[in-house]
Amino acid sequence: MRIKKNIENFLYDQDYFIDLFQNCLHIYYYEELVSLSDTKIELKLKEFNLIIEGENLTISNMDKHELLIKGKINEMRFKR
């Protein structure tokens, strides 16, 4: 349990983090949702903009700092 706790502390202590799973993407500590469509989502993070492109992209959960995107992700880019 201590290992898990350490990892959590390590992760949540970051300015941001991005988890990519098979068909979903979890972004923590984004600053702004710039644009949103079913093929392209652009997010502003602290140091760059994250552009996600894919098919049937949907928002599953959303709050002020956290976003869970589902769908077929084809491409992810960073724009500084």
Add this chain to the structure above:
Amino acid sequence: MKHYLLIRIKTNKKSTLLLKLNRLNVDIKNVLYERDALKFQILEKDLKRVKKYLVSYEIEVIDETGIYKLKQELKKNNLIITAIIFATIVFLILSNLIVSINVIHEDSTLRQLITDALKERGVTRLSFKKSYDEYEEIIESIKEEYQDKIEWLEIDVEGMIINVRVEERIINDYEKDYSTCHVVASKSGIVKSITTKKGVAEVSINDYVTKGEILINGNIKLNEEVKNSVCAEGMVYAEVWYHVSASMPTKESSSKDTGKMRYNFMIKKNSEETVLLKSRIKGEKRVENVFLFSFFGFDIYLQKEYEVEVEKISYTKEEALKKAIEQIHEKLDLKLDNFEEIISEKVLQKEIKNNNIYIDMFVAVKEQIGVKEYFDETRSDTNDEEYNGDTNGID
């Protein structure tokens, strides 16, 4: 606790809506994309803000979530839930209630004793059942309290009925008989059977014995020397004889109600009776007096007069004789027990005088003649309680 609501917002531009929601900083989760709407969970406080700023959208609250949904369901079905709870409580009460206590024993006194003891310990009809351990304690306490009366006790719970099985304690409190006695003949006769329980039989079957003769000896002898003395016990049946006289009228009359009844009044003072009205019964009658009230020392009675029909019966000599013999049999039968019987009888003399038949009879009866005669060391110290010096005559 966060209160989430499941809502549906109609829109064809779902991305735009999501962007707007993002700008409003609302938390949404479990977003479902429908054909022309978005369905998601939103905090109640956020919904207010959404409704305030997104006025052009058609927002529909579909359902509550979590504990609030449970609350809502409870509220919606409160009648059924209340009924179920009530039924459960009633069921629990009834299944734990004692409706009947059966104390199983043939002795009503013991049954009442156990019922009272259970009542003292809180086991009564329409009370709640107790646990197995509590019943065990009750059993032990009752057994302890009535240890001279109860041998064994069991409480068996069958549904709403308590069966109490009890076994009575029988204390065999034999008092040792240290007295010494003989069994002697209460009447003269010929011995027909002899059964000895204690002592030594002194007579044999067909022996003629006289009144007061020892039948079963309480002294146990060996070589003419008394070794031990007991209280002799046994049954000695002998043929004894009675000389019996009886009389029977040859003419009798019997009365029978005809069913006709008339009322009258009667005044009684100092045992002097005066009938007020003239009797309306012409022939033979019998009267019944019903007390009504007293008035200045006069007792007023309602008198019922019943008309009776008197039938006179005459017996022939044979019939009268038969009836007289029956009368003698009845008298003797009253004196005889199960093992005693009339052996033989003979009419000695019969005479008809003043419409009566008089007969003398000789009757031989098999009868128990042994009675105890107590002695100390010698036979002269007797204390016979049962021997009553009866003669063979019948009154």
